[in-house]
Amino acid sequence: MTTHFFADTGVLLGRSMRHITRSVDTIITTTIMPIMFLLLFVYVFGGAIQTGSDSYVNYLLPGILIMTVASGISYTAYRLFLDMQGGIFERFQSMPIARSSVLWAHVLTSLVANLCSVVVVVLVALLMGFRSSAGLASWLAVAGIVILFTLALTWLAVIPGLTAKTIDGASAFAYPLVFLPFISSAFVPTDGMPGPVRAFAEHQPVTSIVNAIRDLFAQQPVGTGIWVALAWCVGILIVTYAFAMAAYRRKIT
């Protein structure tokens, strides 16, 4: 059965990619909130924020990318939930296909959809004056971090997608994630935060991921920071994958 894993995942990926291309609005709506924050912070609050960098757009973009992914993955939970409700999930489960293909197709679709949203946001930032001297290697490193982060959050989204009782429950889990960047170095440097908040901000994953991306864009030495960022991504990925698979196994047996 596993011999068909790639073929089956391919067929199911084609299916859910059609869902995306037939509702391009989901990619757009994913980008609306991050773009609003980008506009708001760059043109309204940005002037009052001292970041120590010459361009606030440059400072802000990495955090906005994190926010884009955090809001985009709720659609993955939503699509998975609809499959479970509609009975098509059971049809797949009763067919002789590689069983994990059903989940992998959703995960890969989430990756593609979120990367599209990220590209849209980067294009808007470029229009707003975002500039980076980063070379190909740095851009690839940024892409790598964003992909890992998206995978980690997507597997997180799979859990409510499989277990939620209502459609709202399936997507509500994303709200705290969307706001995590606010208590990080994404909008303002952590130096000015009061003690306990600062301690939280400096030790939560968003800060290290944002700092790593920012340094890559600015051609600064990333130091050990990038390893902390990668460790967070891989760590979250492993934990969420394990929990998602456990939830899946409970569902299908």
Place this chain on the structure above:
Amino acid sequence: MSQTIRVRGLEKSYKELKVLRGVDFEVARGSIFALLGSNGAGKTTVVRILSTLLKADAGTGVVNGFDVAAQPAKVRESISLTGQFAAVDEILTGRENLVMVARLRHLKDAGKIADDLLERFSLTDAGARRVATYSGGMRRRLDIAMSLIGNPPVIFLDEPTTGLDPQARLEVWASVRELASQGTTVLLTTQYLDEAEQLADRIAILHEGKIIVNGTLTELKQLLPPAKVEYIEKQPTLEDVFLTLVGADSKDPR
């Protein structure tokens, strides 16, 4: 005898609710077997266990020679399930749904298989439309068409004609008969007694977690004496048999 489906002592509870309390039946190869029961009798539960979607608490189910608990992958290769609620992809077109299933069954020429089935289920004109625009009957026909792909030897149909108009119903019946005539074994559940009467070679009634009768239509009718009327002899309909056996207060079995 070649019994394609063998069910022995099947039990299943949800929390303290005992849905199945030892279900036994067999279905011969190439025959149509109807499982009758009121709402909540456990018909869907039986079908889900036999199609490997649910684990029984006790008892065995063997489908096409494979144990549903021990060899679920082999069972899935032998069956096709049309669930109680149409399992179609609303966003894809009818044709895309069929092509998808054909590919997932690793068949060559998925496009031709899809076109043939569209034709056979009078969906050719609607084939390029999204399923979201289909009527309930069209959706159900597509659903059944998807289940026929790959000619599995065993087909489970859970209330295949619920919500269909009489015409669509007759079309589904014709397809089911055609399948059985080609050697496919069909297990169908229904609440429509005439459906069982029309289609099934054998009929079993599931009530309070057990099969309370199992036989051919003629055998079932013999369970009740023909009602003597003054001039003519009135044969009991299957409905009479069902209601007498299940009891008049069968509205809510629990």
